[in-house]
Amino acid sequence: MAKNKEKVIYWLELADYDLDTAKAMLVSGRFLYVGFMCHQAIEKAMKAVISDKCKKYEFPPKIHHLLKLADKAEILTALSTEQLAILKELNPLNIEARYPEHKDMLLGALTEKECKRILLETEELLKWIKARL
Numbered sequence: 001m002a003k004n005k006e007k008v009i010y011w012l013e014l015a016d017y018d019l020d021t022a023k024a025m026l027v028s029g030r031f032l033y034v035g036f037m038c039h040q041a042i043e044k045a046m047k048a049v050i051s052d053k054c055k056k057y058e059f060p061p062k063i064h065h066l067l068k069l070a071d072k073a074e075i076l077t078a079l080s081t082e083q084l085a086i087l088k089e090l091n092p093l094n095i096e097a098r099y100p101e102h103k104d105m106l107l108g109a110l111t112e113k114e115c116k117r118i119l120l121e122t123e124e125l126l127k128w129i130k131a132r133l
Helices: 002-028 031-053 066-072 081-096 100-109 112-130
Strands: none
Touching (some): 002 031, 002 112, 031 081, 031 112, 081 112
């Protein structure tokens, strides 16, 4: 069981690092990456929950879809309407932030005000996910 605890800590440390990176991106005005790093933080927190449930030596799936990860973490049905909404909002930011054809569209939508809201909601969701461990 100690091996699982190490994996959980590993994923949570990465989630916290990514959230701190999102905050740094907000301060520097790199709004596209605020959303991307918020997605990463939630993805890694869910992988911590999955790791906590996994048998020894198993790894979380190599997927990035937040709703599928929430299902695998067995927390999907426990999410509130607001939490589901932020997952749905963050989900495309993982992929679309990586492709040039989507960046212009995202840059127009991710204003400073919008990024502050996304960051706050991500922080709240991250706390909620951690409380499940």
